[in-house]
Amino acid sequence: MKPVNDTEHWDVIIVGGGIMGCSAAYYMSRAGLRVLLFERDTPGSAQSGRNLGFVRQQARDFREVPLAMGAIRLWQDLERDLDRKLGWYQGGNIVLALSEDDIAQQFAWQKEAQGYGLDTQILSAAQVAGKLPGLAPGSNVLGAMFTASDGRAEPAQATRAFLDAAVEHGAEVILGQRVSKLETAAGAITGVRCAGRLYRAKTVICAAGAKSAALLRSLGIVLPQEIIRATVAKTEPLVVPFPHCVSCPMTGIRQAADGSLHLSVAGGEYDVRMDSVRYARWYMKVRKEQPEASRINYLSPLRGILSRGAPPPLADIPPTSDCVPPNPTRIEQALTETTDFFPAFSNLRVRASWAGYIDTLPDMIPAIGPVSTTGGLLVATGFSGHGFGLGPMVGRVLSQLIQGKQPGADISQFSPERFG
Ligand SMILES: Cc1cc2nc3c(=O)[nH]c(=O)nc-3n(C[C@H](O)[C@H](O)[C@H](O)COP(=O)(O)OP(=O)(O)OC[C@H]3O[C@@H](n4cnc5c(N)ncnc54)[C@H](O)[C@@H]3O)c2cc1C
Numbered sequence: 001m002k003p004v005n006d007t008e009h010w011d012v013i014i015v016g017g018g019i020m021g022c023s024a025a026y027y028m029s030r031a032g033l034r035v036l037l038f039e040r041d042t043p044g045s046a047q048s049g050r051n052l053g054f055v056r057q058q059a060r061d062f063r064e065v066p067l068a069m070g071a072i073r074l075w076q077d078l079e080r081d082l083d084r085k086l087g088w089y090q091g092g093n094i095v096l097a098l099s100e101d102d103i104a105q106q107f108a109w110q111k112e113a114q115g116y117g118l119d120t121q122i123l124s125a126a127q128v129a130g131k132l133p134g135l136a137p138g139s140n141v142l143g144a145m146f147t148a149s150d151g152r153a154e155p156a157q158a159t160r161a162f163l164d165a166a167v168e169h170g171a172e173v174i175l176g177q178r179v180s181k182l183e184t185a186a187g188a189i190t191g192v193r194c195a196g197r198l199y200r201a202k203t204v205i206c207a208a209g210a211k212s213a214a215l216l217r218s219l220g221i222v223l224p225q226e227i228i229r230a231t232v233a234k235t236e237p238l239v240v241p242f243p244h245c246v247s248c249p250m251t252g253i254r255q256a257a258d259g260s261l262h263l264s265v266a267g268g269e270y271d272v273r274m275d276s277v278r279y280a281r282w283y284m285k286v287r288k289e290q291p292e293a294s295r296i297n298y299l300s301p302l303r304g305i306l307s308r309g310a311p312p313p314l315a316d317i318p319p320t321s322d323c324v325p326p327n328p329t330r331i332e333q334a335l336t337e338t339t340d341f342f343p344a345f346s347n348l349r350v351r352a353s354w355a356g357y358i359d360t361l362p363d364m365i366p367a368i369g370p371v372s373t374t375g376g377l378l379v380a381t382g383f384s385g386h387g388f389g390l391g392p393m394v395g396r397v398l399s400q401l402i403q404g405k406q407p408g409a410d411i412s413q414f415s416p417e418r419f420g
Pocket residue numbers: 015016017018019020021038039040041042043044045046047048049050051052053054055056177178179180207208209210211212215230231232264355356357358380381382383384385386387388389390
């Protein structure tokens with residue numbers, strides 16, 4: 001990479017080297033735009049390199065389904081387009097149903113999904129057993145929702161692949177530097193401030209994951225963004241293929257490209273911080289309705305001091321400066337549920353574990369698109385725990401918007417200004 005000269009002028013500056021920022025950098029630089037991307041740590045060091053790697057359309061809010069379907073179309077050709085391995089495998093996604101209520105909800109979802117042309121099916125218990133031969137006979141599974149066109153990919157590898165391909169198309173990148181401010185004049189973006197310097201562009205994309213709300217706040221944009229610390233465990237390699245991504249009631253299971261199983265329990269720890277007070281009113285309803293989704297950790301402000309910073313880096317997970325330790329209780333929960341449903345996995349040992357901060361918005365759908373009060377500013381954040389699979393399509397849509405083209409999916413429901 002050549003050194004970046006801050007006296008220049010870019011077409012687009014992107015803040016954040018997660019999957020959103022990196023895929024946007026790729027599609028924009030491929031379209032001939034001059035792009036500069038800032039990443040405060042390493043590419044994929046936050047959520048994008050730490051997630052479970054499900055790439056799914058099913059069980060989403062219907063407002064996201066067109067984006068998710070567009071993303072799958074891109075994922076299918078992405079290894080060829082980027083000329084890199086991404087661990088992409090289109091083995092389908094299975095959500096187990098354990099009650100008549102689950103089945104009824106899955107049927108209702110599938111019926112609506114048919115209107116979008118999605119290939120979701122509802123499987124009988126016998127069909128589930130056929131697809132998952134290791135399923136415990138006494139597991140009380142009544143059926144499942146199954147979407148064959150869903151898939152999986154390697155999170156860190158895919159994020160890095162987008163960035164490397166963007167650089168090949170001419171994108172410039174500054175790593176290890178935090179953007180401290182989005183700069184404006186007369187109601188329009190002029191660039192970003194980093195280490196005291198102004199980097200100029202008429203268009204800036206804020207794709208800073210959990211740090212987006214703080215950057216946008218200084219421009220008067222309200223984004224009640226919260227964070228949940230979610231844990232992932234990686235087992236030793238499984239000798240047989242486990243082709244489908246599976247959601248048990250609480251645990252997601254994916255086989256990684258190296259054969260290991262990656263396990264993650266839904267929800268996680270809610271680490272109290274300054275913004276907890278600022279945004280409390282937005283989350284009262286969801287906390288009341290889903291108390292099990294996150295456990296409040298009042299001691300989190302002390303953790304950074306007591307633990308002396310971030311956990312040690314793991315070989316295949318990009319390092320972060322966040323203090324984000326995995327929770328051993330969640331690992332136990334994930335292992336217990338996995339072996340309850342798949343007894344043959346009871347001998348698998350956990351080789352590694354890590355955590356990541358999921359950024360959420362109160363309505364659990366993202367903020368994507370322009371901000372009317374600040375010309376030239378676009379936002380892509382708040383993916384609420386399911387943005388990895390959408391990443392390629394979000395980058396493409398941002399690129400289309402910036403070129404004045406019709407976006408390839410409807411994003412009208414995702415306005416970053418919907419919180420007032
Ligand atoms: C444990 C876990 C499991 C998940 N499982 C799935 C899954 O199976 N499937 C799925 O689709 N999604 C999943 N997700 C969600 C998914 O990972 C995210 O929705 C997605 O990665 C968000 O990407 P992003 O680019 O918006 O944010 P991030 O990946 O968080 O990237 C934002 C980047 O911005 C950088 N940054 C922040 N502030 C600044 C600044 N001021 N200057 C410069 N850089 C800055 C950060 O360092 C970071 O790298 C999971 C998330 C977690 C944590």
